[in-house]
Structure formats: C-alpha cells, structure tokens
Amino acid sequence: MKVSKEFKIGIVVVFAIAAFVWGLSFLKGSNLFFEKSFLYAVYPKIENLNPSSPLQINGYQIGQIKTISLIQKDGQNLVLVKFLITEEIDIPRKSVAKVVSTNLLGGMAVELVFSKEKEFLKNGDTLVSETEQSFKEAFNRQLAPLQAKFENLISSVDTVMGVVNQVLNIKTRENINQSFESVRKAIFSLEQTAYKLDDLMATEKPKISSVLTNLSGITTNLNKNEQKITNILTNFSNLSDTLAKSQLKSAVANADNTLKELNNLLTKINQGQGTIGKLAKDDSLYNNLNKSAADLDNLLKDLKENPKRYVHFSLFGRKK
Structure with a gap:
C-alpha cells in the first residue's frame, strides 16, 4: 500500500502539535502522561500569586497552581485557587x-502545612487557606514609623536651612570665608614659624647646651658660695645702716649750698660783674696785652739785630 505524501505531512504535523502541547504543559509543570489530582483553596486576597506558582512542602515542590478565578460567596468577592498535585502524596x-514569600523581589508560593488528622484529602477537596504577611507589607509596616520620623526630620531641616539662609546672608558668608582664610593663613604662619624654630633649635643646639651648662655651673657656684654671698649682703646691710646713721644728709646739704654759690658766681661772671667778670667780658685788656706782646716781640728782634744800640762794652773806655 502506497502512502501519499500528504498523509505523511499530516502525521508529522499532528506529532509536532502533540509535542508542542506536551512541551508547553511540561514547562508549566504538568505532565500529560501521569495521573493528576486537584485541590482547591479560597483566599480573601492574593498578591503576586500567579498560575504556575509552586505548591510545596518544606520547600519541596509537589505541584503548582493551575488556575486562579474570582468567585462570590455571602456577598463577598473571594479568590478561588486550583492546585495541580504532581506528586503521589497523602495530604491530611x-x-x-x-501563601508565603519566596524572595525579596516579591515572588510568592503556597506552602502546605500538614495537620495531625488521620484522614486524607481526596481529589477535588478544599484546603484551609491562610495568607502570610508579605515582605512588602512587613517592610511597609516597619518603614511607616521611620518614614514619619524622616518626614519630620526633613521638615525640621527645611526650617533650619531657612533660618540659616536668613542669617547667613551674602555679607556674613563673605565674612566667614574671610575668617576661614585668615585662620588658614595663621595656621600656615604658625607652621612656618615651627619649621624655623626647629631649624634654629637644630642650629643653636650646641650654644643652648653650653648656656645650660654655664647656668648649671653658676647655680653650683652660687650654692657653694652661699655663705660668702650671705656675708656680702650682711656687709651691705651694715654699710647702709652706717650711712644712714652718718651725717651724710648734712654733707649733701652743704654740697648743695656750695653748688648754689658756685652757680651764683658763674652768673655774675657771665654778667660781667667783678674783676673776673670784667676780664671775661671786656676785651680791652686782651687787646692791650696783645699789643704789649707785639711790642715786646719787636723789641727782642731789634735787640738781636742791633745789640750795640743797647749794650756798650769797652776795655779802654767809652768812645764818644
């Protein structure tokens, strides 16, 4: 029997469609070739729970959510979840x-918590439903007080910044900048001074050491000559007492009177009074003395040049 080409193509297409449906079901977590059982649960609400979300026991997946639908019961809208059980397991x-959270990104799953009943559920029975507080709700609940405090803090900061902006006007900010600049320059100057002081100490260290050594020697000598110094101070004390007891005051008074009389005498001389005053103030005596000295000088010259004019000496008598 000859099989037509079209028949072969049809068989291939059917097998391809069947393989596609089986693969799609497999990817969704269901196996078309194994026996299936279904359980149900009714929730007041669900968050991030989707078809194909896992059904697990202690983290081990025994099935998945098949469908999620909305139903009404006693005038309330409820969520009916249909579970596909893929493992052969007895559920009490x-x-x-x-409903539990599986990760921080909001992934959800359904965790079965076994009861202590001895009877087991059958295909199509309904489970007791319970929702765990989602991570988002817990986070929001914990974050709410912090958010309120943060908002209050932001409001306080805005108020403070407003006050600061009013107080720190342009002129004040410029003054603050200048103050910081002055402080920076002062610190730099202190730093330079410290460097120079370090250099000076390093350079003059021998001299400073010598000065300290000399001071130590002086202190030692003072300690050794303490008795002598005490005696000298005692002698000075005695001398001062002696001077105090002496007639030094009267001597000073007499000296003062003598100086006053000398001052009066010099005043009279400056005024030309008395013989000394006339000699000091009148230049006629000086001129006469100067003229007499000149005449005497001329006489001495003439005496040297013409001695015979003044002295006559002869052994035989004077010649007329």
Whole structure:
C-alpha cells in the first residue's frame, strides 16, 4: 500500500502539535502522561500569586497552581485557587495552604502545612487557606514609623536651612570665608614659624647646651658660695645702716649750698660783674696785652739785630 505524501505531512504535523502541547504543559509543570489530582483553596486576597506558582512542602515542590478565578460567596468577592498535585502524596485533612514569600523581589508560593488528622484529602477537596504577611507589607509596616520620623526630620531641616539662609546672608558668608582664610593663613604662619624654630633649635643646639651648662655651673657656684654671698649682703646691710646713721644728709646739704654759690658766681661772671667778670667780658685788656706782646716781640728782634744800640762794652773806655 502506497502512502501519499500528504498523509505523511499530516502525521508529522499532528506529532509536532502533540509535542508542542506536551512541551508547553511540561514547562508549566504538568505532565500529560501521569495521573493528576486537584485541590482547591479560597483566599480573601492574593498578591503576586500567579498560575504556575509552586505548591510545596518544606520547600519541596509537589505541584503548582493551575488556575486562579474570582468567585462570590455571602456577598463577598473571594479568590478561588486550583492546585495541580504532581506528586503521589497523602495530604491530611484540615491541612493549611499558606501563601508565603519566596524572595525579596516579591515572588510568592503556597506552602502546605500538614495537620495531625488521620484522614486524607481526596481529589477535588478544599484546603484551609491562610495568607502570610508579605515582605512588602512587613517592610511597609516597619518603614511607616521611620518614614514619619524622616518626614519630620526633613521638615525640621527645611526650617533650619531657612533660618540659616536668613542669617547667613551674602555679607556674613563673605565674612566667614574671610575668617576661614585668615585662620588658614595663621595656621600656615604658625607652621612656618615651627619649621624655623626647629631649624634654629637644630642650629643653636650646641650654644643652648653650653648656656645650660654655664647656668648649671653658676647655680653650683652660687650654692657653694652661699655663705660668702650671705656675708656680702650682711656687709651691705651694715654699710647702709652706717650711712644712714652718718651725717651724710648734712654733707649733701652743704654740697648743695656750695653748688648754689658756685652757680651764683658763674652768673655774675657771665654778667660781667667783678674783676673776673670784667676780664671775661671786656676785651680791652686782651687787646692791650696783645699789643704789649707785639711790642715786646719787636723789641727782642731789634735787640738781636742791633745789640750795640743797647749794650756798650769797652776795655779802654767809652768812645764818644
């Protein structure tokens, strides 16, 4: 029997469609070739719980969420979740299907918490539902007080900044900048001074050491000559007492009177009074003395040049 080409293509297409459906179901977590069982749970609300979210026990996946639908019961909108069980496991009655968070990104799963009942659930039974506080809700609940405090802090900071902006006007900011600049220059100057002082100490260290040595020697000598110094001070004390007891005051008074009389005498001389005053003030005596000296000088010259004019000496008598 000859098989047509179209029949072969049809068979290939059917197998391809079947493989695609099986692969899609496999990727969703269901296996078309194994026996399936379904359980249900009703929740007042769900967050980030999607079809194909895992159903697990102690972190081990035994199934997944098949469908999620909205139902009404007693006038309330509830969420009906249908679970596909892919593992052969006995689930006790009154077991709890608890919605839990799997990661910080908001992933959710359903965790089965077994009860202590001896009877087991059958296909199509309903689980007790429970929702765990999501990480987002817990975080928001913990963050709410901090958020309120942070908002109050921001408000306080805004108020403070407003006051600061009013107080620190342009002129004040310039003054503060100048003050900081002055402080910076002062610190730099102190730093330079410290460097120079270090250099000076390093350079003059021998001299300073010598000065300290000399001071130590002087102190030692003072300690050794303490008795002598005491005696000298005692002698000075005795001398001062002696001077105090002496007639030094009267002597000073007499000297003062003598100086006054000398001052009066010099005043009279300057005024030309008395013989000394006339000699000091009248230049006629000086001129006469100067003229007499000149005449005497001329006489002595003439005497030397013409001695015979003044002295006559002869052994035989004077010649007329």
